[in-house]
Amino acid sequence: MDKVKVLEKYLPADAAPLIGRWIDYFKCEFKISRNRNSKFGDYRAPFDGKGHRISVNYDLNPYAFLVTTVHEFAHLHTWNEHKHRVKPHGAEWKSNFKKMMQPFFEKDIFPADVKRAITSYLNNPAASSCSDLNLYRSLCQYDAPKEDVHTVEKLPMHTIFKLKDGRVFRKEEKLRKRYKCVEISTRRVYLFSPVAEVEVVEQG
Template sequence: MIDFSKQLSKYMPEPAAPIISAWINDTHCQFRISKSRRTKLGDYAAPHRGEPHKISVNHDLNPYAFLITTIHEFAHLKTWQQYKNKVKPHGTEWKANYKQLMSPFLKLNIFPADILTAIVQYMDNPAASSCTDLNLYRTLRKYDERPTPIATVESIPENSIFAIKGGRVFRKGEKLRKRYKCLELSTQRVYLFHPIAEVFPA
């Protein structure tokens, strides 16, 4: 059995590291700390053709986001052990496992009060990604080492002109339920933007 606690404690709260290290050993999981990925914070791959369980988590997450993402992916591993591919990836079985795996960490007093509150609320109905829970996402972002100096769609005034990565330019419109109508100036097409989509000066 290899103790990964020392390496893991560089990325997550130190009291959590021995638990995650034990999970890695118990499941024979290939745990990898990944480069930054824009499309996902972490990833799980089921055993295939003799390969072990594989989990990867982005290296640049703050310690609390890193731990929460790690628990999310281990919930996938546990669900696969129980049901293989017979259930939905983020169905009731995964949600039950996520809550069960999160439980010991809530007793360690490692989360700041605002993150703890957000996690408890999120656990009422965990989503496919912590990023889709606006309250939890915003709370976790407060603890980023270098908060990105970029505005979000929800933070700029209506009718503001903004750009997105790649250079396309839009005008912010009204909010429709959970997303904002935004007009692309070059094509006059309307797109719906997530409130926390990052934007740049045009």
């Protein structure tokens, strides 16, 4: 199947042809990956006979998929220019990320709220789009509804919740940007991102 047709299943349709051209131009192996809780996407530099490799999680909504894809291609472009001589998310990467995002602004790909959040993020892009809570929340507005899934920030104080791995916690007070939560079985304290997705445990 034509790569643009495949990309249209995951990206806004008007964005797919340019991403397809980038894959060809940079001679990049582009993989649509399973869900990874720790990251949305990944870039691997050429190594041991393999060329550039990018992977992006399959279950992102189209706008989150596009932001993540551009993020990873900016890594590739920066590596071509500087190899390992610069920081992964240093000034060179930030400059490339801004430039590579521009065509999608010109095509008016993004809804107004997402575009505003990306513009703010681009003033000083961080290591990950999900580490910028404003951008992350804007992108999440376009996720398909998930049953029984809540974010920590929206839970009432002292709510009992669990993670996918089965561990159970109680929400406590907010400490600066994160929430203090106590693991029920060990009494250990953990700090949770406000937008961490969890499942509420019904109290009998």
